[in-house]
Amino acid sequence: MKTLLLFGAGKSATVLIDYLLQQAQSNDWKIIIADADKNQVLAKTNNSPLAEAVQIDITKGEQRAELIQKADIVISMMPPALHFLVAQDCVTYGKNLLTASYVDDQIRNLKSEIENRNILFLCEMGLDPGIDHMSAMKMINEIKAKGGTITSFKSHCGGLIAPASDNNPWHYKISWNPRNIILAGSAGAVYKENREIIEEEYQTVFENCELISFPGLGQLAWYPNRDSISYMPTYNLENAETFIRTTLRYPAFCRGWDYIVNLGLTDTEDHDNIMDCETYADWLERKLYLVEDSEMSLEEYVDLYVHEDFHQEILSQFNFLGLNSNNKLPKAAQCSADILQFVAESKLAMQPDDKDMIVMLHEIEYTIESSKLKVESWLRVEGTDSLRTAMAKTVGLPLGIAAKLILNGTITLTGLQIPTAKEIYDPVLKELELMDIKFTEKVI
Structure with missing residues (x-):
């Protein structure tokens, strides 16, 4: 045994x-x-x-x-x-x-x-990492076995809420480690695109996220994962002109999270700056003040910094989380990231009847002799319930x-x-x- x-x-x-x-x-x-x-x-x-x-x-x-x-x-x-x-x-x-x-x-x-x-x-x-590596390597090796030369590799993966359970303005619910969700993108990102090495700071990771079309779901948005470059030797694609590994979200999530990040609501070292805040409204007011060093309401911030097409969307997202409410802040919170995690675990929790969804898409461009080809491979998996x-x-x-x-x-x-x-x-x-x-x- x-x-x-x-x-x-x-x-x-x-x-x-x-x-x-x-x-x-x-x-x-x-x-x-x-x-x-x-x-x-x-x-x-x-x-x-x-x-x-x-x-x-x-x-x-x-x-x-x-x-x-x-x-x-x-x-x-x-x-x-x-x-x-x-x-x-x-x-x-x-x-x-x-x-x-x-x-x-x-x-x-x-x-x-x-x-x-x-x-x-x-x-x-x-x-991710795991199934992404295995499925990508299978495709890469099959292309090379046919004599192909890979010029572009893009691998996208996301944990989302299934369409039937999608009922909040973030189009997202938590199905895994909540701390990782709060701090996603905080290490910045580096990837290769059109022969150029692109480095992004945390503040730009969620800005103007590119869109892809996913079968059966329509448009999804992607933001780059940490260090894509380090995986080029792993995949034996050192000579590829483009190499990007990304995370998928619904577009509204990326638009809203960009403002969450840039307002400092995911800060992990701002204890001294927020220690005297008592309510969520106090906390948000403090963060808004830091934008212009003057008092500003959420509505004023949105008018100034958000494209008018998305005013209502951003206001709905912030209000859904209760970020402008007079509810008391969690006593154990030591920084903004702690506060936001507490909110997210409450407001974006999977309910007993909810189902989550995994989506993955590989996009590989390659040449065989003089022919330019592209292959896409996609995976969609829905959960059984909020536990499985x-x-x-x-x-x-x-x-x-x-x-x-x-x-x-x-x-x-x-x-x-x-x-x-x-x-x-x-x-x-x-x-x-x-x-x-x-x-x-x-x-x-």
């Missing part, structure tokens, strides 16, 4: 847990699920005898080590900052590790130790499938990897198709 250890039973782990329990029965696995809230684990496993629920403080080394030593493979669904604690123990005890998070510098610094231990650390094995969301499906299932393929010997790679190798992406994408996570491709 093989033992699979999962750290974390939060929002994105729900469908992963379902999958692991299904596989445990047919593959003779033992599943251990460790979380700070044992009752959450028991609820998500429905007290299944196939799973052992463990309450853990992930920062306690002895507790972690005891569990990791029992495992044949470890999946971490903890917040990215905590992966390193698990990773260090996996190196120490020679255990394979899977995560859905980006490879950070701490994990990267373990590369030689991972190789020396002859174990596999498979990171970026979720949705599209986000939980597309983040969790690739991890579960990869774990199975490692345990049964289909994936034999070792070292620090992301899912760009055919040995990984081929079988994982094939199983995802059986679960209706399937791309549609069109050559233009």
